[in-house]
Amino acid sequence: MNGAQHMGSxxxxxxxxxxxxxxxxxxxxxxxxxxxxxxxxxxxxxxxxMLLGALASFLVSYYTGMIWVxxxxxxxxxxxxxxxxxxxxxxxxxxxxxxGLVFNVLALGVASTIYxxxxxxxxxxxxxxxxxxxxxxxxxxxxxxxxxxxxQTILFYLTLLLAFVAHFILFRTNFGLALRASGENPAAxxxxxxxxxxxxxxxxxxxxxxxxxxxxxxxxxxxxxxRESIVSGQGFIALGIVIFGRWNPLKAALAAMVFGAxxxxxxxxxxxxxxxxxxxxxxxPYVVTILAISGLFGGNAVQPAALMSPYVKD
Amino acid sequence: xAKLFERRLAPADSPLAIFAATVGAFxxxxxxxxxxFSFYGASPFQAYxxxxxxxxATLRGFxxxxxxxxxxALIALGTIVSWRSGFSYLGFEGCFVIGxxxxxxxxxWTAPGARIGPLPFLLFLPLVILIAFAxxxxxxxxxxxxxxRLGGSEVLISLMSNYVAILILQYLVSGPMRAPGSLPETxxxxxxxxxxxxxxxxxxxxxILIALAAAGLVWxxxxxxxxxYELIVTxxxxxxxxxxxxxxxxxxxxxxxxxxGLGGLAGMAEVLGAQHRLMDGISGGVGFVGIIVALLARLxxxxxxxxxxxxxxxxxxADAMQRRASVPSSITFILQSLAVLLVxxxxxxxxxxxxxxxxxxxxxxxxxxxxxx
Numbered sequence: 001m002n003g004a005q006h007m008g009s010x011x012x013x014x015x016x017x018x019x020x021x022x023x024x025x026x027x028x029x030x031x032x033x034x035x036x037x038x039x040x041x042x043x044x045x046x047x048x049x050m051l052l053g054a055l056a057s058f059l060v061s062y063y064t065g066m067i068w069v070x071x072x073x074x075x076x077x078x079x080x081x082x083x084x085x086x087x088x089x090x091x092x093x094x095x096x097x098x099x100g101l102v103f104n105v106l107a108l109g110v111a112s113t114i115y116x117x118x119x120x121x122x123x124x125x126x127x128x129x130x131x132x133x134x135x136x137x138x139x140x141x142x143x144x145x146x147x148x149x150x151x152q153t154i155l156f157y158l159t160l161l162l163a164f165v166a167h168f169i170l171f172r173t174n175f176g177l178a179l180r181a182s183g184e185n186p187a188a189x190x191x192x193x194x195x196x197x198x199x200x201x202x203x204x205x206x207x208x209x210x211x212x213x214x215x216x217x218x219x220x221x222x223x224x225x226x227r228e229s230i231v232s233g234q235g236f237i238a239l240g241i242v243i244f245g246r247w248n249p250l251k252a253a254l255a256a257m258v259f260g261a262x263x264x265x266x267x268x269x270x271x272x273x274x275x276x277x278x279x280x281x282x283x284x285p286y287v288v289t290i291l292a293i294s295g296l297f298g299g300n301a302v303q304p305a306a307l308m309s310p311y312v313k314d
Numbered sequence: 315x316a317k318l319f320e321r322r323l324a325p326a327d328s329p330l331a332i333f334a335a336t337v338g339a340f341x342x343x344x345x346x347x348x349x350x351f352s353f354y355g356a357s358p359f360q361a362y363x364x365x366x367x368x369x370x371a372t373l374r375g376f377x378x379x380x381x382x383x384x385x386x387a388l389i390a391l392g393t394i395v396s397w398r399s400g401f402s403y404l405g406f407e408g409c410f411v412i413g414x415x416x417x418x419x420x421x422x423w424t425a426p427g428a429r430i431g432p433l434p435f436l437l438f439l440p441l442v443i444l445i446a447f448a449x450x451x452x453x454x455x456x457x458x459x460x461x462x463r464l465g466g467s468e469v470l471i472s473l474m475s476n477y478v479a480i481l482i483l484q485y486l487v488s489g490p491m492r493a494p495g496s497l498p499e500t501x502x503x504x505x506x507x508x509x510x511x512x513x514x515x516x517x518x519x520x521x522i523l524i525a526l527a528a529a530g531l532v533w534x535x536x537x538x539x540x541x542x543y544e545l546i547v548t549x550x551x552x553x554x555x556x557x558x559x560x561x562x563x564x565x566x567x568x569x570x571x572x573x574x575g576l577g578g579l580a581g582m583a584e585v586l587g588a589q590h591r592l593m594d595g596i597s598g599g600v601g602f603v604g605i606i607v608a609l610l611a612r613l614x615x616x617x618x619x620x621x622x623x624x625x626x627x628x629x630x631x632a633d634a635m636q637r638r639a640s641v642p643s644s645i646t647f648i649l650q651s652l653a654v655l656l657v658x659x660x661x662x663x664x665x666x667x668x669x670x671x672x673x674x675x676x677x678x679x680x681x682x683x684x685x686x687x
Contacts, residue, residue: 042469044469088655088658088659091662092658092659092661092662093662094658094659094661095658097402097404097469098609098654098658099655099658101404101602101605102606102609102651102654102655102658103651103655104602105599105602105603105606105647105650105651106647106648106651106652106655108599108644108647109644109645109646109647109648109649109650109651110648112642112644112647113350113642113644113645113647113648116642116644117353117354117642232477233473233474233476233477236470236473236474237474239470239473240470240474243467243470277485277488277489279481279482279484279485279488280481280485282481283477283478283481283482286474286475286477286478286481287474287478289470289474290471290474290475290478293466293467293470293471294460294464294466294471295460295464295465295466296464296466
């Protein structure tokens, strides 16, 4: 194997493996958001929820060192925060975009206040216990796909599994049917005996649990510390992935891989040193997401018909 | 038998009811935040005194409040134009950055010996206002175009475009426009391009006058001009607007252009009035706080100025509070956003009629009658 070939395969290996690694948290958040949107709620608040989940898991891991407990706490924090959001969306019937957006500012304030309270203003990044990549004998050592597919953390495989579970629940169970009916035609669902309010509460809480866990994923499997910019739009990208994935968990998984590939391209190209300014590469995932959801490729017709419209029971 | 809370068919929409709901929500937010202060061992009274004394009771602090209020007011006005036209634009962080970049670029070109060379201020000011407005406006109009022609969701696309704009500025200040030195920032803008200071002894600059003029113009546009009426009709009911012969797509793009232009002016005011150079992180969330200001002002252009002054002042007071009461300044984000969330929640209360007469006989019948009406 000559040098150039070696460089090439090293590039592909790091790129593939980073693609899947970076796709994980956004996919997890997008899976939860799919439930909220299928029930008729556009939950913009998952950006802030991810931040709260990230902070919660960081603090628990920092003080106890128990990573599974940290992840669980992140999920619970996500559910708690979204109970408030669900109340705003469903019971108060506030504009979903407004409530979610303002909640993100609130979450930023809460997260940075608590973080400073807990660790003071010392800017020293604290390191914590983290999930490590699995290493399965033999298959993890396969050339190219080995490290990429079989060298991820357990959270990645859990997320992939959840994509199939989410798909099954949404399209193969009565609960999924009731949830989708609430987002498609709430009045008809109501007259069929489905509690639209309850479905929307459940959908929002599921998205909160997933977003909280995605925040934990970021901290516990990728970054290993907390900073206010740790989420930086990944919650919004998850919203884009839901659209790009046509409100379908399995297609969302593919969409998340595309996003991960764009994000990872910037990392790999920086390692191998090209002349392209890093900021322009960093903008790539956002630009690709914009193009994907712009409607250039169709797809707006699949959107749940009652998305963003509060339901008033007569 | 009357219930204590009786549901109305429509919310009480008298100015008094709206005012009461807004002020009540704000006080509730202050009460909740007061509990947070006590976590820091600070007395809530001391903390609130620090939060409001410096920005509103000292001349120097008031000057800073005006400085912070100018971009907030302009962004809030942009929010009003786009949202009342039914275009849920959230990309003001990006418009701010693009407007600031355009203004900074032009200002650097007018440095002695640069491409254009010094311009008289009375020529420079209209030029830079025009260019910053056009730059921010075009940035937002692109999203409007996507929405009108392709049907993409402007909510998400505008949120994403913020990050793209911020990265463009980051690239410019760390590459082509970078000044020699360790920080990613441009050289100081020529003194002749700074907005004039308007209050002696303070940093208050003419940006607040631009914001005042813009508030008047937006009010004129929406209340008195046929175009504004068409925008509002488009916002209320797109199908009815189309039926009335309004070109809805074109109105959306136009609303986006105006909104983005106002966001661009906000960036211009900040860079020419306060920072006097371009740097990474110049926006710092102002695009979102500006939207919050518009919401608290109930999308009313005239209420924007006092609201922006309140929120700008609070961000000045937050720093004072951090110094004096050692409460982190991020707590004001909580207060500022909680206020709006509670306003939304209190709006639900306006659907209820309060019948104190249920409590019994001590209420004189005449009062009970007046209340129930």
